Amino acid sequence: MNNRITSLFERKKKDILNIYFTAGYPELDDTARILKHISTLDVDLVEIGIPFSDPLADGPTIQNSGSIALENGISLAKIFEQLEGVRETVDTPIILMGYLNSLLQFGEKEFCQRCEEVGVDGLIIPDMPLGYYQKHYETLFKKHGLVNIMLVTPETSEERIREIDAKSEAFIYAVSSNSITGGSVNVNAQVEYYNRLNAMNLTTPHLIGFGVSDRDSFNNVCQYSAGGIIGSAFIKAINQEGALEENVTKFITEIRSKN
């Protein structure tokens, strides 16, 4: 199977940068615009958030961007329209992140079908339990070439981490703390947890997210994993005054700068 995410992790083992942004934000039609521009920069992976009225796992920044996107008129159907044709120019692997209710209302089969058509490679559905995925979605995801990315946290037991590892195809999303997205994190306090993850010699690589906001915190998590995921800080950066593309470039350049 030629999935862009699995290929990425086969090819690259360190310093992977995954950028999250909310579809339909800051303006309704910015989804493809941000995606196309990011693909010209040093970003390995993008995660596009499907706005939801009640996003349990998200902190204030991402929630707020989702509310604005909904006011802008975003919907799941609209997101697929916006992604139509992006694969002509964009090679970067694309993950959709959203809540299960959005899939249910869209129709699970239609959702997976559309993901495949527009070139989505993976999904993060934080409120879909592992057992439920196995029972109801695994076959469907595989049929449409979609990898399911699951989360682990500092409180996840070793037994469960191994279970998740066994069911993961591309990477594991390691949540840095008992937090919601965009929280401030004492990264040093997480070292024990990161070391514990590494000592488990999992078959799936992991990226660390939540609280990764700038060059230093990104470089720090890279020491302990295959890379980092930045969401809230990116959302804030693209909401600054100035041209969208310039803000994106400035943010990514800063994260990737060497010193």
Added chain:
Amino acid sequence: MKHLIDENGFYGEFGGAFIPEMLYPNVKELQDNYKEITSSKSFQQEFRKILKEYVGRPTPLYYSKNLSTKYGAKLYLKREDLNHTGAHKINNTIGQIILAQRLGKKRIIAETGAGQHGVATATACALMGMDCTIYMGAIDIERQAPNVKKMKMLGAKVVPATSGSKTLKDATNEAIRAWIQNPVDTHYIIGSVVGPHPYPQMVADFQSVISEEIQIQLATEEGTTKPDYVIACVGGGSNAIGAFYHFIDNNHTKLIAVEAAGLGVSSGKTAASIALGKKGIIHASKTYLMQTNDGQIVEPHSISAGLDYPGIGPVHSYLYDSSKAEFTSVTDQEALDAGMQLARTEGIIPALESSHALAQLEKMNFKSSDVVVVNLSGRGDKDMGTYEKYVK
């Protein structure tokens, strides 16, 4: 009704635990322990003792002569309004706080809409010496100032939920997020039969004392343990499931759940989740809920803050789909009329939630021999402002 739920917390296709991984350890701890703890003899002794001596149970089953005459049936009111703190909510908070203590938790968090569950939680925390934080929508904090003052006097910290629509569903989101951030020492007391498994089952178990008492009381009064009708209002559905619990398995008793129609089911200003009938996931549970075609949860409307919730407990979705209960709805106006009538004819000021159950009486055709129980889930002190406007 224990057999209705499977080991994964599903009532048929409804329920479950659709939680982000961050909540998994918290919820798993409850799933693994609550049955053993709550079914132990010492738990039940402590729970029953507090319900009796502190809450004031059993609550009376009051035969209303005036309503019986008016509606042509034997009409009883289950007086949950006479519980300490004025509603059935405290049955659940007492049960959960004993559970929290036995799990070694130090802090309690809870969501509240109108503030009834918040007050009941703050009360239980004061009694048991636990730290208490209540999440409440910023709009509700303004609308329900007296209950906010009570919670503070009882020693609770009240945190405004400023996201989304700033009401009950957002307070619930904030409480869940707070739980994510404090997984080890904190217990989250959910106020209704909603949320991830095992909450719907746990809250139903604690509220089942209502129908347990009705059975005993009816045996004395009427010589039967099977009323012909039990009528209760339903938002999340905790008082309704408490009143239905011991009657679900008998084919004789007709269970009637009354949703809040708001300005009317088709008005766009309603809280009738079953009537609008779309399945989905809200607060980690699969159930009927009010949502757009895109799956965005819609802001509900009801004159009664306690029914102002866009979902309904999964057990009720199951009772509806399996025709084990009948679901109807009552408008704001019909509820106000019924509340006013009870005040004038019985000298009881009911909570606006309970007024919805009372309003259903107008729509029934009883036989004179029918034994009817209406669950009077709470008293109306908190609703005086709304009733007052109505009288003018």
